[in-house]
Amino acid sequence: MPRATTSPVDQRAIADADLLTSTLADGAHPIIEVARLRKAYGSTVALEDVSFAIVEGEIFGILGPNGAGKTTTVECLSGLRVPDSGTVRVLGLDPQHSRHAVRASVGVQLQEGSMPAKLTVRELVDLFASFYANPLDATELLELLGLTAKCDDYYKRLSGGQKQRLSIALALIGNPKVAILDELTTGLDPQARRETWSLIEGVRDRGVTIVLVTHFMDEAERLCDRVALIDSGRVIAIDTPAGLAEREGGGNHMRFHPSRPVDDSLLTGLREVDRLEHQGDRIVVSGTGDLLGAVISALATAGTEAKDVRLESSTLEDAFVRLTEHPSETSEEDGRR
Numbered sequence: 001m002p003r004a005t006t007s008p009v010d011q012r013a014i015a016d017a018d019l020l021t022s023t024l025a026d027g028a029h030p031i032i033e034v035a036r037l038r039k040a041y042g043s044t045v046a047l048e049d050v051s052f053a054i055v056e057g058e059i060f061g062i063l064g065p066n067g068a069g070k071t072t073t074v075e076c077l078s079g080l081r082v083p084d085s086g087t088v089r090v091l092g093l094d095p096q097h098s099r100h101a102v103r104a105s106v107g108v109q110l111q112e113g114s115m116p117a118k119l120t121v122r123e124l125v126d127l128f129a130s131f132y133a134n135p136l137d138a139t140e141l142l143e144l145l146g147l148t149a150k151c152d153d154y155y156k157r158l159s160g161g162q163k164q165r166l167s168i169a170l171a172l173i174g175n176p177k178v179a180i181l182d183e184l185t186t187g188l189d190p191q192a193r194r195e196t197w198s199l200i201e202g203v204r205d206r207g208v209t210i211v212l213v214t215h216f217m218d219e220a221e222r223l224c225d226r227v228a229l230i231d232s233g234r235v236i237a238i239d240t241p242a243g244l245a246e247r248e249g250g251g252n253h254m255r256f257h258p259s260r261p262v263d264d265s266l267l268t269g270l271r272e273v274d275r276l277e278h279q280g281d282r283i284v285v286s287g288t289g290d291l292l293g294a295v296i297s298a299l300a301t302a303g304t305e306a307k308d309v310r311l312e313s314s315t316l317e318d319a320f321v322r323l324t325e326h327p328s329e330t331s332e333e334d335g336r337r
């Protein structure tokens with residue numbers, strides 16, 4: 001019997017790769033490709049259908065509500081978790097079949113990593129460095145992460161934020177081509193968060209591709225070239241943070257105090273207004289077009305003025321909330337008060 005050159009599974013993988021690369025800009029080189037990933041834990045389906053491609057050198061954010069499947073996704077990327085179906089390619093390799101090659105080139109910071117209690121910071125970093133062919137300089141990396149003074153302390157003696165800093169050091173010590181960071185700055189103080197962002201930008205500038213799972217919208221806006229929003233095991237949007245905010249954030253917001261009470265219908269009836277919300281005695285209207293002009297004219301017809309006016313563009317957080325809002329969680333009163 002003649003041997004087939006490609007199995008049905010291979011053909012599916014090729015079709016998946018075509019599907020993904022067609023969504024990237026011309027000439028963009030995908031370094032990570034994930035297609036139709038599915039993973040269940042018993043009866044819990046963590047990933048229904050996750051596909052995306054990450055371009056070499058970008059910081060790619062993965063956002064989504066608790067339990068959406070973010071950690072499961074990055075665990076599949078790093079070879080720590082075996083998907084039930086779908087394809088994963090990291091640097092062109094399948095993390096399951098080429099475990100060693102992928103581990104040598106990918107640094108991983110786990111959301112719930114734990115280390116042997118009776119190793120010191122320095123011993124842990126040296127141990128991890130010994131796994132790699134061209135590790136970074138441990139002393140410099142510890143200095144960059146503000147851990148020099150803690151070098152001789154046991155892991156179990158570190159504070160939560162210091163453990164977090166150490167986990168970042170361990171993800172980067174191998175001088176990886178790809179760094180996967182699951183909740184990079186959770187537990188860090190504001191100063192340390194900013195220092196970590198600068199560190200990550202420096203790492204990216206050296207050509208490292210970064211996959212960043214985060215719940216912080218300011219972090220995603222500052223660092224990420226593109227973000228994927230995952231909800232209930234599916235990718236529901238992929239875009240730049242600014243593109244997502246503009247496309248899905250619900251337009252601009254105008255906040256003001258009315259000088260006299262107004263009937264909501266005066267404003268909700270305007271073409272420019274999509275949504276109206278009360279925040280204490282302030283009104284927030286969201287919409288598009290000349291929102292400010294339309295609202296001020298409508299108020300004037302009712303003998304009312306807008307005081308303490310603030311205009312804001314929609315944010316990534318607005319887009320996140322709107323896209324992951326499930327109908328049962330939406331108040332009946334929204335937009336109708």
Ligand SMILES: Nc1ncnc2c1ncn2[C@@H]1O[C@H](COP(=O)(O)OP(=O)(O)OP(=O)(O)O)[C@@H](O)[C@H]1O
Pocket residue numbers: 041044045046064065066067068069070071072073111
């Ligand atoms: N080891 C496991 N065994 C059983 N179920 C699991 C396991 N890990 C995750 N799950 C379930 O899979 C789903 C996705 O979990 P996952 O950890 O990927 O979510 P996440 O998006 O990272 O959430 P978070 O923002 O809270 O970190 C959840 O419903 C979770 O309860």
Ligand SMILES: [Mg+2]
Pocket residue numbers: 070071072111182
């Ligand atoms: Mg997680």
